[in-house]
Amino acid sequence: MSLMLPSSPDTTRSIAGVAPQLLAAVQGGSEMLPAARSVVLVVVDGLGAIPLRAHAGHARTLASAMARKDTIGSAFPTTTASALTTLLTGVAPGVHGLVGYRVRDPQRDVLVNQLTEWDRFGIDPGVWQAAPTVFEQTAASGRPAFAVGIPAYEGSGFSRATLRGADFRSARSPSERVELAWELADAQDGALVYCYLPEVDKAGHKHGVDSADWVAALEDVDAALSRRIPDGVGVLVTADHGMVDVPPHRQLLLDAAGGWHDGVRHIGGEPRMLHVYLEPDADPVAVLTRWRRDLEGFADVVSRTEAIDAGLFGHGVTDAARERIGDVLGIARANAALYDAEDPRGRDMVGQHGALTPEEWRVPFIRLGAFRR
Incomplete structure (x- = not known):
């Protein structure tokens, strides 16, 4: 992409x-x-x-x-x-x-606020x-x-x-x-x-x-x-x-009913730049395709490899940093924000950043x- x-x-x-x-x-x-x-x-x-x-x-x-x-x-x-x-x-x-606000520690398999x-x-x-x-x-x-x-x-x-x-x-x-x-x-x-x-x-x-x-x-x-x-x-x-500034009508909730959690283990990052970490048995191509389709107009959706190859995280990405980057990234466009419906934190924020x-x-x-x- x-x-x-x-x-x-x-x-x-x-x-x-x-x-x-x-x-x-x-x-x-x-x-x-x-x-x-x-x-x-x-x-x-x-x-x-x-x-x-x-x-x-x-x-x-x-x-x-x-x-x-x-x-x-x-x-x-x-x-x-x-x-x-x-x-x-x-x-x-x-x-x-x-590499983000909340990222996965691969050794502990938990999201860590940096x-x-x-x-x-x-x-x-x-x-x-x-x-x-x-x-x-x-x-x-x-x-x-x-x-x-x-x-x-x-x-x-x-x-x-x-x-x-x-x-x-x-x-x-x-x-x-x-x-x-x-x-x-x-x-x-x-x-x-x-x-x-x-x-x-x-x-x-x-x-x-x-x-x-x-x-x-x-x-x-x-x-x-x-x-x-x-x-x-x-x-x-x-x-x-x-x-x-993100107005309320530009906030998108990613809930289980909408299929957003299918194959997803953790949603990290922050509302304008999500790190999405997949389950070990998930099909990464299927998840990427679905997120890209459903977030059209709200966000650019790229894989970890695409993000690194595009130079988003700079050149010469280390192995340690690579493991902390999400399998899929959701980068909000314009003044949108993407929220994990299971995580209520931060929804009252007006000014945001990350994209x-x-x-x-x-x-x-x-x-x-x-x-x-």
Whole structure:
């Protein structure tokens, strides 16, 4: 099956290229970023380039610094577990292994939430996600590395998978986190500082991208980033993915009565990008054909092999990552969402992501401070 994939001709134009560019900047500069005495990577979770431009009047600091071409591509799936790990390792999900939101652990034959269930299932983050993080790479070069986030994330399984090598510091509000990030970068030359701002993503999930709550969250983030940046500090603002609003009439329930569970052992992933794992005795061609027929107009349906061959998970997919990818993938089109009728979680979400629309795929690449052009 042919898929219309987003254009991302090389890693320098995707979030996979961000970490190498930042490392190069503190080592003398790169083709995309000038030299800086220290660098800060600000990730505004869920802030797509298209929604940002549509609400430019509420984000004057970011919008004024964002030229027309200041965007890059996300990773697939466009979900935090996969895309944020790509940002912080510089490798695609097919290499780092976090190939979705909820994926099957082949050894335990259970679905594991890649953000929250590491400890529940006794999964070692250093084994499951073995790619060196940007913080480990920074420390190996003799430079300090910091991660600034909210207190609840300190020591979590996902943090141990993605923030290894960083000195974790916490602060509660966006303004406090940004201020702390600026201070750390100013105090130690050669430092790489990561600053994580999840408020926009949270507001989008609960209320939608066009809601007053989402706009308020964007305004708070923009105000935080308007504070003066110390001399010589380069700041790069980007996101892991964007978001689309899913109205109730675009939600499709996959129930047993409709035959959706025939031959299916687990339905993982998330509503805009399903990983469908089949029973050992299921006919994969029959299931693929049926899903493709019945989801026409709602989703692109591809096999694991088709997805890998199309480069969706990057090039050089590891054996471990391959085993975690569903036998069948359902990638929602437009503003649709696909729900397993046996799993009630998440049906009240308005803003969603995971698929390949431009709203989800294109994210900002905004240069501030010493990086500003």
